[in-house]
Amino acid sequence: MANTVVITGATAGFGAACARRFGAAGWNLVLTGRRAERLEALKAELSPACAVHTVVLDVRDRAAVQAAVDALPAPFSTVHTLINNAGLALGLAPAQDCDLDEWDQMIDTNVKGFAYVARALLPKLIAVGEGTVVNLASVAAKWPYPGGNVYGATKAFVRQFSYNLRCDLVGTGVRVTSIEPGLAESEFSLVRFQGDAERAAKVYAGTEPLTPDDIAESIFWVATLPKHININCLEIMPTCQSWQPFHIHRREG
Ligand code: NDP
Ligand code: 8X3
Numbered sequence: 692m693a694n695t696v697v698i699t700g701a702t703a704g705f706g707a708a709c710a711r712r713f714g715a716a717g718w719n720l721v722l723t724g725r726r727a728e729r730l731e732a733l734k735a736e737l738s739p740a741c742a743v744h745t746v747v748l749d750v751r752d753r754a755a756v757q758a759a760v761d762a763l764p765a766p767f768s769t770v771h772t773l774i775n776n777a778g779l780a781l782g783l784a785p786a787q788d789c790d791l792d793e794w795d796q797m798i799d800t801n802v803k804g805f806a807y808v809a810r811a812l813l814p815k816l817i818a819v820g821e822g823t824v825v826n827l828a829s830v831a832a833k834w835p836y837p838g839g840n841v842y843g844a845t846k847a848f849v850r851q852f853s854y855n856l857r858c859d860l861v862g863t864g865v866r867v868t869s870i871e872p873g874l875a876e877s878e879f880s881l882v883r884f885q886g887d888a889e890r891a892a893k894v895y896a897g898t899e900p901l902t903p904d905d906i907a908e909s910i911f912w913v914a915t916l917p918k919h920i921n922i923n924c925l926e927i928m929p930t931c932q933s934w935q936p937f938h939i940h941r942r943e944g
Contacts, residue, residue: 692766692769693717693718693719693741693742693766694718694719694771694772694822695718695719695720695721695766695767695768695769695770695771695772696709696713696718696719696720696721696770696771696772696773696774696914697721697723697767697770697772697773697774697812698710698713698720698721698722698723698774698776699723699724699748699750699774699775699776699777699808700723700724700776700777700778700827701720701722701723701724701730701733701776702722702724702725702726702729702730702733703724703729703877703878704875704877704878704879704903705776705827705872705875705877705903705906705907705910706722706724706774706776706777707729707733707903708902708903708904708906708907709774709776709906709907709910709911710722710733710737711736711737711904711907712904712907712908712910712911713741713772713907713911713914714737714740714741714743715740715741716911716915717740717741718741718772719741719742719743719744719766719767720737720741720742720743720744721744721745721746721763721767721770722734722743722744722745722746723745723746723747723748723750723759723777724747724748724777725747725748725749726747727745727747730745730746730747731745733745742766742767744763744764744767746759749804750777750800750804750805750807750808751799751800751803751804753803753807756804756807756808756811757807757811759811760811760812760815763815768815769815769818769819770812770815770816770819770822771816771819771821771822771823772816772822772823772824772825772914773808773809773812773816773822773823773824773825774825774827774910775805775808775809775824775825775826775827775849776825776827777800777804777805777808778800778801778805778827778845778849779796779797779800779801779879779882779883780797780842780879780882780883781793781796781797781842781882781883781885782838782883782884783837783838783839783883783884784838785837785838785840786840786841789840789841793841794841797841797842797845798841798845801842801845801846801848801849802845802848802849805826805848805849805852806852809824809826809852809856812824813860813865816863816865817860817863817864817865819864819865820863820864820865821864821865821918822864822865822866823865823866823867823868823913823914824853824856824860824865824866824867824868825868825870825910825913825914826849826850826852826853826867826868826869826870827849827870827872828846828847828849828850828853828869828870828871828924829842829843829846829849829871829872829873830871830872830873830926830928831843831846832846832847832849832850832869832871833847833850833871833926834934846871849869850869850871850924853867853868853869853923853924854867854869854923854924857921857923864918866918866920866921866922867921867923868913868921868922868923868924868925869923869924869925870906870909870910870913870924870925870927871924871925871926871927872901872906872926872927872928873901873926873927873928873929873932874894874895874898874900874901874928874929874931874932875900875901875902875903875905875906875929876894876895876900876901876902876903877903880894880895898929898931898932899929899930899931900929900931901927901928901929905927906927909925909927913925
């Protein structure tokens with residue numbers, strides 16, 4: 692019987708690329724996101740080559756997350772891998788100028804929704820006795836940058852949750868990986884800049900960023916390694932990205 696992967700945020704970017712990558716390998720797919728028409732289009736594209744179950748789901752809705760997991764039909768109810776990917780950044784303003792509604796949405800999605808999904812699915816993974824939880828953190832979990840304030844902090848939560856989860860799951864056969872990409876072109880910047888396509892395009896102009904397919908390939912590798920191997924974290928940057936020296940503010944004169 693084919694393995695099943697549950698992917699949150701499958702309607703775009705990394706999640707959609709993971710659906711295509713795992714689907715091409717014959718996995719059963721549980722695809723979730725808020726945009727129903729995107730889920731249906733992906734299902735039409737990928738089935739019947741693989742089995743696809745779609746769930747329109749806002750991960751911020753705790754009861755809906757649990758209900759969706761409880762209602763998974765066979766064979767999708769036997770879960771081997773969770774790709775806990777749904778998330779977003781909003782804005783790039785200094786903390787002192789930020790919109791609290793945007794902070795709420797990032798915390799509610801990237802921290803609370805992320806945790807609801809993990810909690811709801813862990814018993815299913817443990818019941819199988821092997822498998823992988825793949826959590827989408829970011830380079831922003833570790834490396835600060837101006838305007839990263841709450842977004843980076845939510846990703847630090849994802850990273851540390853992943854490490855703590857490894858401690859709780861040891862002996863269950865379920866492994867956990869924190870995936871930490873840098874510059875990657877998807878709808879991420881379009882969302883961050885509230886649909887401003889011109890500003891979003893500037894983020895990637897003149898670069899060769901990571902692609903969603905690059906991330907999907909890495910996640911597929913992590914999830915299909917021999918089961919005694921756990922990749923704790925995987926930090927991935929495009930070759931064109933690096934760090935700068937510390938910023939030092941100097942007095943004038
Ligand atoms: P995209 O914007 O392309 O995709 C984000 C996905 O998250 C969409 O499918 C969206 O679906 C879903 N999503 C957002 N909010 C919710 C919600 N409340 N409930 C359910 N689904 C939701 O971004 P990426 O693919 O680039 O990002 C995927 C993950 O990777 C995110 O967690 C992001 O923080 C992280 N990441 C991205 C990087 C990048 O540079 N692109 C780098 C490092 C990490 P819908 O709108 O249909 O609900
Ligand atoms: C996305 C990468 O550098 O914009 O997590 O925070 S970054």
